[in-house]
Amino acid sequence: MSKLSLGEGNTPILSLTTLSKSLGINEISAKAEWMNPTGSYKDRIAAATIDDALRGGLRGWIGTSSGNGGASMSAYGAKAGLPGFLCIAADAPAEKVRSIVPYGATLLPMSQLGIAEMDAIRELASQYHLKLSVTAYRYNPEGMSGAEAIGAELLKQGDFTHVYVPAGGGGLLVAVARGMAGSTKARMICAQPAGCDPIVQFIDREIAEPRIARCTSTISGLQLPAPPDGELAASSVMESDGWGCSVSDADAWSMQDYLASKEGIFVEPASALAAAALANDVKSGRLPSSARPVAILTGSGLKDLRRFSSTVGLPVQTFAIDDLRLRLEAIDANE
Numbered sequence: 387m388s389k390l391s392l393g394e395g396n397t398p399i400l401s402l403t404t405l406s407k408s409l410g411i412n413e414i415s416a417k418a419e420w421m422n423p424t425g426s427y428k429d430r431i432a433a434a435t436i437d438d439a440l441r442g443g444l445r446g447w448i449g450t451s452s453g454n455g456g457a458s459m460s461a462y463g464a465k466a467g468l469p470g471f472l473c474i475a476a477d478a479p480a481e482k483v484r485s486i487v488p489y490g491a492t493l494l495p496m497s498q499l500g501i502a503e504m505d506a507i508r509e510l511a512s513q514y515h516l517k518l519s520v521t522a523y524r525y526n527p528e529g530m531s532g533a534e535a536i537g538a539e540l541l542k543q544g545d546f547t548h549v550y551v552p553a554g555g556g557g558l559l560v561a562v563a564r565g566m567a568g569s570t571k572a573r574m575i576c577a578q579p580a581g582c583d584p585i586v587q588f589i590d591r592e593i594a595e596p597r598i599a600r601c602t603s604t605i606s607g608l609q610l611p612a613p614p615d616g617e618l619a620a621s622s623v624m625e626s627d628g629w630g631c632s633v634s635d636a637d638a639w640s641m642q643d644y645l646a647s648k649e650g651i652f653v654e655p656a657s658a659l660a661a662a663a664l665a666n667d668v669k670s671g672r673l674p675s676s677a678r679p680v681a682i683l684t685g686s687g688l689k690d691l692r693r694f695s696s697t698v699g700l701p702v703q704t705f706a707i708d709d710l711r712l713r714l715e716a717i718d719a720n721e
């Protein structure tokens with residue numbers, strides 16, 4: 387049986403030249419994970435997960451998702467001809483939900499998707515012979531192995547000293563660290579929203595376990611007050627001599643705008659948050675100017691357009707060609 391694939395992986399490294407220059411650091415790199423088939427790195431996990439379901443002879447899959455994992459599982463499930471049930475966060479951005487619909491999986495919006503619900507879904511998966519398609523080591527180590535290729539690719543793509551990873555459940559960070567294991571001295575940096583940073587607080591020994599009472603961040607994908615892979619992620623960070631960064635939602639949004647308007651890269655806020663953590667660390671002096679950091683830019687900006695509703699930034703009036711001519715003449719006159 388050949389491995390299930392839609393062309394995921396082997397994403398390029400891009401140099402964030404304007405950001406590097408403005409921060410006065412040699413080179414800042416980005417791993418372009420939004421270039422995967424459905425627009426996020428979760429395609430790597432879905433390829434391995436659904437492949438595992440096929441090999442195990444399972445009748446379908448059931449997963450939980452804030453949107454990206456659901457799109458990935460739905461696409462790869464469709465390719466494999468396996469029906470799926472997707473328990474999706476009811477507050478997921480509309481673009482994430484709508485872009486899943488065409489794949490034909492059964493969408494089940496859930497008001498709660500914490501550890502208790504995931505544990506219950508694990509039992510249902512086993513009862514009904516469905517592959518548990520959650521993107522966390524705690525629930526789906528076979529699938530998560532697909533994301534370890536990110537780390538392996540990084541080893542070939544550059545001599546990176548610091549890897550900035552946005553963390554929600556923590557699995558992505560663990561996967562990248564495992565993929566780089568043994569052959570590098572790169573430090574793993576865990577970037578979380580300040581309004582939902584249990585792993586960072588745990589690394590900083592502010593709390594005894596990586597769980598907090600509630601999340602006040604609105605950054606989709608990173609809203610997990612009880613991350614299933616929290617301990618594993620913290621260990622990966624500490625073993626690599628890395629650290630945790632808490633970043634405000636506002637800093638993530640302004641980095642999202644910066645990357646789009648200065649680098650031509652439109653990623654979702656969760657991805658921009660990792661780059662914002664990196665920029666904050668350069669500004670505070672935590673990251674030396676000799677460092678060669680890379681940020682994992684995990685998902686496409688097209689997945690969450692809440693900040694760019696149709697009225698934001700667009701002129702209200704419509705233009706005819708004569709108006710357009712006047713507009714351009716005015717630019718000429720001002721030059």
Ligand SMILES: Cc1ncc(COP(=O)(O)O)c(C=O)c1O
Pocket residue numbers: 426452454455521552553554555556557558559606607608654656657684685
């Ligand atoms: C775009 C994006 N970045 C980062 C993450 C964080 O991954 P993890 O939950 O494995 O920490 C997610 C998770 O949903 C995501 O969707």
